[in-house]
Amino acid sequence: MTSDLSHAHEHDHKHEHQAVPSDPALRVKALESLLVEKGLVDRAALDALIDTYEHKVGPRNGARIVARAWTDPAYRQRLLTNADAAIAELGYGGMQGEHMVVVENTPKVHNLVVCTLCSCYPWAVLGLPPVWYKSAPYRSRAVIDPRGVLREFGLELPEDVEVRVWDSTAEIRYLVLPERPAGAERLSEDEIAALVTRDAMVGVAKVTPAGKGAAA
Amino acid sequence: MNSVHDMGGMHGMGPIEYERNEPVFHAPWEARTFGLVSAMNCWGKWTLDALRHQIEKIPAADYLRMLYYEKWIVAMVELAVSSGLATRAEMESGIPAPGSPKLTPPLTAAMVSGMISQGAPSTRNVPIAPRFRTGERVRARNINPIGHTRLPRYARSKVGTIRRDHGVHLFPDTNAHSLGEKPQHVYSVRFTARELWGDAASPRDAVYVDLWDDYLEPA
Numbered sequence: 106m107t108s109d110l111s112h113a114h115e116h117d118h119k120h121e122h123q124a125v126p127s128d129p130a131l132r133v134k135a136l137e138s139l140l141v142e143k144g145l146v147d148r149a150a151l152d153a154l155i156d157t158y159e160h161k162v163g164p165r166n167g168a169r170i171v172a173r174a175w176t177d178p179a180y181r182q183r184l185l186t187n188a189d190a191a192i193a194e195l196g197y198g199g200m201q202g203e204h205m206v207v208v209e210n211t212p213k214v215h216n217l218v219v220c221t222l223c224s225c226y227p228w229a230v231l232g233l234p235p236v237w238y239k240s241a242p243y244r245s246r247a248v249i250d251p252r253g254v255l256r257e258f259g260l261e262l263p264e265d266v267e268v269r270v271w272d273s274t275a276e277i278r279y280l281v282l283p284e285r286p287a288g289a290e291r292l293s294e295d296e297i298a299a300l301v302t303r304d305a306m307v308g309v310a311k312v313t314p315a316g317k318g319a320a321a
Numbered sequence: 322m323n324s325v326h327d328m329g330g331m332h333g334m335g336p337i338e339y340e341r342n343e344p345v346f347h348a349p350w351e352a353r354t355f356g357l358v359s360a361m362n363c364w365g366k367w368t369l370d371a372l373r374h375q376i377e378k379i380p381a382a383d384y385l386r387m388l389y390y391e392k393w394i395v396a397m398v399e400l401a402v403s404s405g406l407a408t409r410a411e412m413e414s415g416i417p418a419p420g421s422p423k424l425t426p427p428l429t430a431a432m433v434s435g436m437i438s439q440g441a442p443s444t445r446n447v448p449i450a451p452r453f454r455t456g457e458r459v460r461a462r463n464i465n466p467i468g469h470t471r472l473p474r475y476a477r478s479k480v481g482t483i484r485r486d487h488g489v490h491l492f493p494d495t496n497a498h499s500l501g502e503k504p505q506h507v508y509s510v511r512f513t514a515r516e517l518w519g520d521a522a523s524p525r526d527a528v529y530v531d532l533w534d535d536y537l538e539p540a
Contacts, residue, residue: 129391130350135415136394137353140361143417144424145406151356153433158355159345162437199440204487206509221329221473223373224389229440233355235343239389241334248475248528249330249518257337268514268526272329274471275507275531276443277487 163232164303166197167280170207170230171306172297175285184282185209192230202229202278208271209282210308215266216281217255217308219247220273227278231303238307248272258309281308288314322374322467323474325381330475330518354390358397363428363436366404370497374469375399443490445504452506452534457483459510460540461532469497472536476528480540481512484529492533505534 140146170192174181184191188205192198198205205227208216220226221244226234237243246254251268255261262268271279283305289297289312304310328334346352362372375396376384384392401407411418428436453459463478464470471493487509491502510532514522 129354129388129394130348133350133353133357133394136398136412137357139407139411139415139417140357142423143407143411143421144426145364145401146357146360147426147429149430150360150426150428150433151353153430154356154359154437155346155352157433157437159352163345199438200436201440203440203442204444204490206485206487219329221475222327222471223376233345235340236347236389237337237339240338241328241331241385242337245328245331245334246337247329249332249522251526252523254337258339264523265525268523270526270528272473272528272530274473275487275533276490277507277509277531 158228158233162228164230164306165298166195166232167227167230167303167306168298168301169195169294170197170280171282171301171312172294174207174282175289175297176294181282188280197229199229201225202227204277205230205280206271206277207280207282208269210284210311212284213266214269215255215262215308216269216271216279217247217251218271218273218279218281219244221245221248222272222274225273225276225278227280229278230280231306235303255309258304260310281306283312286312286314322377322469323465324377325384326377327474329473351388351390354393358393360426360428361397361401361406363426364404364406365427366406367400368496369441370469370493371400371499372396373493374497377469445489445491445502447489447504449489449505451486451508453483453486453508453537453539455483455486458540459483459508459532459537461510461530462536462538464536466494468494470494470536472532473530475517476510476512476530476532479512479516481510481516481530483508484511485509487531490533492535494533494535503535507531507533508537510537 141148174184184207188207192205210216224234224239248270251270252262273279301312302310305312376392379392379395398412402409402412408418458480460480461472461476487507489504490507491504495501495503509529511527511529514526517528
């Protein structure tokens with residue numbers, strides 16, 4: 106999904122994140138030991154929470170939903186009219202995905218999801234949000250210059266495409282149903298799920314048939 | 322409150338920094354912070370809206386400088402102290418006050434998957450009539466509360482169209498401040514890009530904002 110332009114802004118965050126947090130690392134260690142000692146938190150519960158979002162709940166959930174919608178027109182219809190029930194059919198839902206709305210990209214409409222006020226994101230279907238989604242550059246510009254933002258992600262949209270930006274100001278969480286790329290109708294649900302990226306389900310990328318979007 | 326967290330429409334924040342193959346957490350302390358704050362929320366001493374508001378109250382310069390999970394730590398510490406779960410001295414020293422009781426954590430490992438799959442719906446099953454109908458034109462109120470609000474500045478005084486009624490949800494402006502849930506309808510309101518940003522904006526594009534009855538007036 107990356108163009109030369111977006112490459113220009115790719116950074117090795119490891120560097121940044123190792124340089125800063127010796128202070129937060131010590132702080133959090135002390136806090137954890139205090140809160141465990143006081144009986145305010147259970148260390149094993151923290152492990153389970155972390156494990157859930159590192160290994161179980163992530164964008165593969167959303168990709169399964171998209172794959173089903175692309176292969177089953179009746180499911181797609183249910184997903185667009187009652188997303189909560191349709192998502193629950195596949196066993197997903199819950200925290201930060203209690204009230205879902207799925208918006209569909211078409212040749213004439215492109216949807217983009219943001220939370221300008223904080224970092225609201227559909228955890229239940231995409232997992233925890235990436236840093237760029239939570240960052241000031243994305244949050245500030247997605248609503249005023251969505252086409253410029255998309256260009257930074259390497260996506261140039263024709264003038265005759267309507268861009269709809271969804272600002273997640275309430276507890277409704279949005280998932281973009283991307284356009285099915287040409288040739289995908291011959292793929293199995295599993296093969297499609299492997300093609301569908303997190304970025305496409307936030308609306309900053311399209312799904313490309315050759316798995317070019319596999320970075321995210 | 323009109324702080325820097327309400328950044329929709331601002332310029333000057335720089336390019337979007339995209340990281341390929343980004344890990345869920347960038348360092349162990351980020352993961353532990355996520356776990357700690359999520360587990361502390363389970364005491365039920367504060368709402369998600371209060372947590373968001375606590376993050377908004379971080380001074381603007383710090384808000385922009387801090388890493389995401391640093392803001393979570395600051396907010397959780399403040400809420401734990403103000404709600405009496407721990408003292409500031411404890412939070413600063415990392416040592417429990419002498420003689421303080423050992424409590425029982427509300428969240429155990431066995432409860433985690435149930436808590437996540439159940440979630441915490443913000444809808445309330447109370448018979449409250451919507452003030453607006455789908456298709457109706459509305460104006461977002463020009464309000465500037467010093468407390469928590471989810472009406473972004475860029476939408477205030479702007480005219481949009483109700484596109485969907487999301488049903489009855491609790492109201493963050495009161496819920497964040499322990500002033501009650503004040504349940505009311507939330508709508509998806511479509512604002513054209515030109516209404517929000519002027520004639521230089523695309524004539525086709527639009528921003529959809531989820532807004533509560535109390536934020537809206539007939540247009």
